[in-house]
Amino acid sequence: MPTGSPATPRATPAAPPPTPWVAPPRSGSSGPAADGPGPREASRQPTPSTPEPAAGTSTVPVRTAAPATSRTTYEVRRFRGPVRPAVVSTRSAERFAERARAARNLARRQIAYVVGGTLLLLGLGYLVLFSPVFALDPARATVTGAGTVVAVDQVTAVVARHEGTPLPRLDVGRLRAEILQVPGVRDATVSRDWPRGLTVALVSREPVAAVPEQQAPQGVAAVGFALLDQDGVQVGRTDKAPAGLPVVTVPVDDPRTLQAVLSVVRQLPPALAAAIGGVSAQTQDTITMKLRDGVNVEWGSADETALKAAVLTALRASPAAAGVHTIDVSAPRMPITK
Template structure:
């Protein structure tokens, strides 16, 4: 026969198990509701939805049309940032004319930073029909055209269709420091080894090939600073260890 004290202990234990079970059920339900709420906040809520007015574009340079970049981003308006495919958006931005590189960074809670590297023109190549000039970047990619060479941009004269010679010229221009590049009025080459530059202040520079360009730059700067080279019409640095002035 079970004593009254034992019955009370059994009843108390049963109540404790029921209380623990209810507590575990409530905790589980709360966890499910919390996870669901968090998922809604991150994936569906307008709180984190992309706002086109909070998109910052940097690095557009002189070529890229910022409104075209913003138009690409605007197609994703309203998409919660956690669901936004930044890789796909970057690829779409790369299709905008003049964009060389792009990086898309989420700016919480509802913005984006689009960081660009633009294809800046380094040379103007006259069109075969004489109607204007084609603007090329340092990789030889066309980034625009103009009726006349823009101020400060050198014109390039190479044989039509000679990609190797054009590449050699662009390699030289790419490596010139900005202050020297600004002084170059025109560049001509019949072959990849006969690059010649005409400086805006007069002297012609026979450069030769694109090889040893850093050394040639140093030699040219030394020649231009030397009193003995004052008044020279030609500065030949094609063999930089044996430069010639005449």
């Protein structure tokens, strides 16, 4: 180019337009964005070429804008547990059916157990309370302790009133009260003897003294002797004075004196009691005895009966008492013999 000639303007090529950024399509979305190219496809598209300069012009390198970088976005979702398939598998359905069958079988078994237990209890209740398996049989009743004054057949007759009653339903208290009404029975104990028996243990009112009757009982021609137990209850009578019992003579209208005499007789040793022929008293403190060998005993009151009995037994066994007609033990620590 000649010096001094006017400068020719340089042609600057136009910069290519930037590549537009297109958002990636969402899954399942529809519309125009879904039909366009994705981010990667857009980055792979060829960049428009730079036009060639016109003839007679020179080119100067010019920095152009870098193409836009493609970006990928991600949608963040919160995890809410395992996602169940829409269709249950055949294996799971079988398990569910098996569990349902097991639950039904368990319910049936429980109902069967309850019904069976109830029927069993009802059967046992009928067997024990109403069936004749445990019914009372008077022939299997045992009576003990009748002594000398209680009639066993009268006690058996009372038991026979309850024949056929199952033992669990038998009113033992009522039966005992009925047995106590039998003459000569002081106390009684009634116990069941399974499966159908009964045991009756009696405490009889054994006579300890004979008291002359003031008048003959109705239907009896002559007076006799009333047999009294240790409580003063008459347990029988006899026409003659019994050989083994002392005859007691006390005022008829003085029950305290009678009780004092019976208390002394009850506490005597058997050997000494058998040696006494009679006892008399006008008051509680003037009890006297007549021995069968003819010796009179001044007993006094009912106090210290055991000591008085021991002193009297010792004096009777002593040789010094030979020929003695009266022994006074009213003061047992200072006895007197006459």
